[in-house]
Amino acid sequence: MPPTVVQAAPELSKILAGHPKVAAKAAPQGQKTKYLSSKPGSTTTREFELPEDEVIRRQLAQVKAERQGLLGALISLKNEVGKKKELEGESLAIQMLMIPGPSETEDAATATLAALEATQSEITSLQAARTAAAAAEAKARRDQAQASAALLEATRLQEAASQDEATLVQAVHDTSIAREAAEQALHKAATMSEQVLTDWHKKVKERAKEEAKERLLRESSLASDQREAPSDGSQAAARRFPPPAPLDILEGQWNRLHAATGALHPDGVIAFWQELKAKEEAMKELAALADVQDGEVRAALEEGRAAHAAELQLQRQASRASEIGGLGGAELLVHAASEKLLRKGFRRSTHVGPPWLASAADALALSVSKKNGPTLTAKARGRLVGVMGEPDVIDDTVFELNSYSSDDDWIIDKEYLKLRAAKLTGSRGRKGAPRADLKDSGTTHGIPGLMLPC
Numbered sequence: 001m002p003p004t005v006v007q008a009a010p011e012l013s014k015i016l017a018g019h020p021k022v023a024a025k026a027a028p029q030g031q032k033t034k035y036l037s038s039k040p041g042s043t044t045t046r047e048f049e050l051p052e053d054e055v056i057r058r059q060l061a062q063v064k065a066e067r068q069g070l071l072g073a074l075i076s077l078k079n080e081v082g083k084k085k086e087l088e089g090e091s092l093a094i095q096m097l098m099i100p101g102p103s104e105t106e107d108a109a110t111a112t113l114a115a116l117e118a119t120q121s122e123i124t125s126l127q128a129a130r131t132a133a134a135a136a137e138a139k140a141r142r143d144q145a146q147a148s149a150a151l152l153e154a155t156r157l158q159e160a161a162s163q164d165e166a167t168l169v170q171a172v173h174d175t176s177i178a179r180e181a182a183e184q185a186l187h188k189a190a191t192m193s194e195q196v197l198t199d200w201h202k203k204v205k206e207r208a209k210e211e212a213k214e215r216l217l218r219e220s221s222l223a224s225d226q227r228e229a230p231s232d233g234s235q236a237a238a239r240r241f242p243p244p245a246p247l248d249i250l251e252g253q254w255n256r257l258h259a260a261t262g263a264l265h266p267d268g269v270i271a272f273w274q275e276l277k278a279k280e281e282a283m284k285e286l287a288a289l290a291d292v293q294d295g296e297v298r299a300a301l302e303e304g305r306a307a308h309a310a311e312l313q314l315q316r317q318a319s320r321a322s323e324i325g326g327l328g329g330a331e332l333l334v335h336a337a338s339e340k341l342l343r344k345g346f347r348r349s350t351h352v353g354p355p356w357l358a359s360a361a362d363a364l365a366l367s368v369s370k371k372n373g374p375t376l377t378a379k380a381r382g383r384l385v386g387v388m389g390e391p392d393v394i395d396d397t398v399f400e401l402n403s404y405s406s407d408d409d410w411i412i413d414k415e416y417l418k419l420r421a422a423k424l425t426g427s428r429g430r431k432g433a434p435r436a437d438l439k440d441s442g443t444t445h446g447i448p449g450l451m452l453p454c
Contacts, residue, residue: 050058257263261272 257269261269263269263272
């Protein structure tokens with residue numbers, strides 16, 4: 001059986017001898033337990049060994065008890081050690097508070113001054129060493145910068161020398177090429193000059209030979225003319241009627257005609273040529289008709305532009321007149337614009353319903369309604385009737401202007417102005433122009449249109 005902690009360390013038993021929690025020593029190994037006899041009335045006891053697990057359990061309980069005792073002892077020791085340290089600290093503080101003797105103070109001051117001087121000397125030496133190191137570092141940096149600059153300059157000079165060398169080599173090469181080209185050009189010029197001289201001498205000789213031949217021919221022709229003067233008539237007839245062309249020339253011409261026309265005989269060639277002439281005439285007629293239609297379209301476009309310009313001018317004048325003179329001045333401007341358009345060539349033979357007259361009437365009615373308000377007085381209606389005349393188609397009961405029953409009644413005045421403007425435009429047209437009825441017009445509001453001149 002293993003020994004206990006106290007048995008293993010006897011010094012602990014000496015230290016913890018007086019501790020109340022320390023248990024008694026463990027029983028020796030092989031402890032035997034006494035039990036009473038199991039028989040009733042028996043007082044005898046038996047001794048027998050405990051089983052191993054029971055022994056281990058008891059030893060474990062004993063070890064736990066010893067451990068608890070040791071832990072308590074350790075805690076008490078820690079407390080005692082802490083108190084001892086506190087006492088030592090208090091005693092040290094008391095000793096520090098005590099005034100030392102004069103000799104101790106002087107010695108301490110001297111030692112402190114010596115330590116300060118030694119520290120100051122060390123600091124001075126360290127600063128000097130640091131300054132020397134900084135100076136050496138700066139010098140090394142300057143030397144390195146100078147070496148780098150010298151290296152860069154040497155590199156630049158080397159590159160410049162390389163470029164100069166390449167430039168010189170290229171210049172020498174170009175010069176040699178130019179010299180060779182100049183020599184070739186000089187040789188070619190010399191050759192050409194020699195050739196020109198040779199040709200000139202040759203031409204001079206040939207010209208002399210030709211002149212000699214021509215002179216001989218003239219002399220021989222004069223002699224033959226003198227001999228053959230009576231035969232001039234036959235030669236003139238021969239020149240007038242040249243000999244027929246060779247057969248191969250005629251065959252070539254016929255092959256070309258056959259390839260172009262596809263004809264197998266001369267009549268087919270003639271028919272093909274006549275057909276081409278007829279097509280040419282037809283194309284000329286079509287071109288003339290296209291020119292005529294183009295002119296008509298251009299004229300119609302010009303007339304449409306003139307009508308649009310007149311519409312814009314009428315709208316501007318109507319708005320200006322409505323601001324200045326009211327309804328009467330606007331209606332007079334409408335009448336003047338209509339007369340101007342009729343004098344320029346517009347007539348009313350048929351009705352196409354031009355939109356510019358309706359838009360002008362709309363603008364006129366809108367401007368009048370904005371200026372005079374949603375109601376028109378009987379005086380204004382009388383002035384309108386005096387300018388335009390009484391309508392012969394519109395019922396007067398519809399346009400009773402003494403009062404309005406709703407806010408939309410002013411629209412009737414706008415329609416009335418449109419109808420009266422159209423009626424006035426139709427009645428003031430050119431002499432002899434047919435006048436269509438307002439009910440038969442093709443416009444939305446019964447406004448007759450103005451046609452462009454035919």
